[in-house]
Amino acid sequence: MSSELKYQSGFGNEFSSEDPRCPGALPEGQNNPQKCAYGLYAEQLSGAAFTAPRTENQRSWLYRIRPAVLHEPFSKIDSGNVTHNWDAVEPNPNQLRWQPFDIPKKVEKSVDFVQGLSTICGAGDAKSRHGIAIYVYTCNTSMGDKCFYSSDGDLLIVPQQGILSITTEFGKMVVAPNEICVIQRGMRFNVMIEGETRGYILEVFSDHFQLPNLGPIGANGLANPRDFLTPVAWFEDREMKEYEVINKYHGHFFKARQNHSPFDVVAWHGNYAPYKYDLKKFMVINAVAFDHADPSIFTVLTCPSLKPGVAVADFVIFPPRWSVQEHTFRPPYYHRNCMSEFMGLIEGKYEAKEGGFKPGGGSLHSMMTPHGPDEDCFEKASNADLNPQYIAGGTMAFMFESSFSMAVTKWANDNKVDKDYYLCWQPLQKHFNPNWKPAGKEEKSYTF
Known part of the structure; x- marks a missing residue:
């Protein structure tokens, strides 16, 4: 053919x-x-x-x-x-x-x-x-x-x-x-x-x-x-x-x-x-100073609704890319959203959940349901040396994001559900310290 x-x-x-x-x-x-x-x-x-x-x-x-x-x-x-x-x-x-x-x-x-x-x-x-x-x-x-x-x-x-x-x-x-x-x-x-x-x-x-x-x-x-x-x-x-x-x-x-x-x-x-x-031909836009940019910068295709800026559905990908932000928690931030997010993994390991999220599976974070990095990802990213880093190498994750509040079918409720998914967040610890004093931010120079 x-x-x-x-x-x-x-x-x-x-x-x-x-x-x-x-x-x-x-x-x-x-x-x-x-x-x-x-x-x-x-x-x-x-x-x-x-x-x-x-x-x-x-x-x-x-x-x-x-x-x-x-x-x-x-x-x-x-x-x-x-x-x-x-x-x-x-x-x-x-x-x-x-x-x-x-x-x-x-x-x-x-x-x-x-x-x-x-x-x-x-x-x-x-x-x-x-x-x-x-x-x-x-x-x-x-x-x-x-x-x-x-x-x-x-x-x-x-x-x-x-x-x-x-x-x-x-x-x-x-x-x-x-x-x-x-x-x-x-x-x-x-x-x-x-x-x-x-x-x-x-x-x-x-x-x-x-x-x-x-x-x-x-x-x-x-x-x-x-x-x-x-x-x-x-x-x-x-x-x-x-x-x-x-x-x-x-x-x-x-x-x-x-x-x-x-x-x-x-x-x-x-x-x-x-x-x-x-x-692989998607030209990635990313933050080069500080903070984690919203996932909308990874939109490949969109089906817009009649309300400006609100999508019936977006198709978003998370391809390999450089991460260079300073003074920043680089993985996706903890989040509650007025959109519904279904994620799938084509290959590799998704940066925010390298363990349980596998190619050929999926996840759904419904409207206003909190989600974000698991405990292992949080600890590593919070203490990492923030040098320029190539992330998601050999990985392609994607998201179907929608302004609709989606219902799950009986078939999906009965097949391959990871009943322990919630456990990935349970080890997150309280780090609050009322006596904390801010440290000065030092400018760094990087060598590639």
Whole structure:
């Protein structure tokens, strides 16, 4: 598959793409000619209302062998561990941590990407297009003659173990750990894998992901638009007895059958398309004098709410970087937040909890629930010699942060919960000394 992979760079660009096997498949001068080249059908996929402002309007024109409507009626099927029923269990404000989620063994049961989806937490309502859901996927086999799409929202996929070979209506992508991809509402895709595979997904019902505004940072920094890659057109004209189209709608799964591959788009143009991004290309901003800067400086993508400065969801990473602050407790500070924070670990050891927080697991610190470094991290950081230090080497942690107060599902309450998580803070000691006198701050010179 690697020999077939081609990408176009840029975030939110107006792209034009046609499979080189059919030159001239893209019409010139209009979107919907009376007869398309090669006998294709023209079909528009809209990611925004027709009347949305030009800067927010998202749509793509697809020129395909058969229109997407050519399938049998949908019927409801088992949704497995996927749910949007946020009231099924009692609320739980405690700090929560999960050990790495188990990947089923193929010798026991074959589980593909869709079957391996499990909802961890979420809030809001897909029907009113306002809210989010967070999932883990654990699978051991490819999807075969099956595709999946969500009518509920955009899917931000974060592989943690195993490589995803994703075929979409727009072309092919390969997404490995330390990369992400976004497959937007309504886009059909198939996932092929080799071996055991695990990762995380953030679905936003409200709107689409965008790059955060840079403000005083200026024109450059964080994730650069040119580092986002969108696939180029690739099609297959393949007929078979039965192909399954799985639709996630209102948090439930529905299946329709058709007799051909849905990946028959010969050409397309527009600005509504799937994309991928390599997290190693993120340009880190950090404090160089004193204090620990807020985690918002690590935002890769954001889905804003209607309230300025407040996100439906942010995707934040904590990559390797230099730490040079003087007179500062360098790890994350103890904190209570009006946002909810779900964290996952792709690889390595997270600086604030090097012991119990493991790759393939996760944690949830709900709205206004206190959290911060464990006792071991606090003692080391409080007494460390504050020389310039390269931190998080070989590590990539991330956070799904949301203004929604999220509910945890029954499945997540019953699987891999670390019931001793709270114990990591219990050894913290009282250091209060009413006779303490401030010491002078000495300027230091550093040698690299």
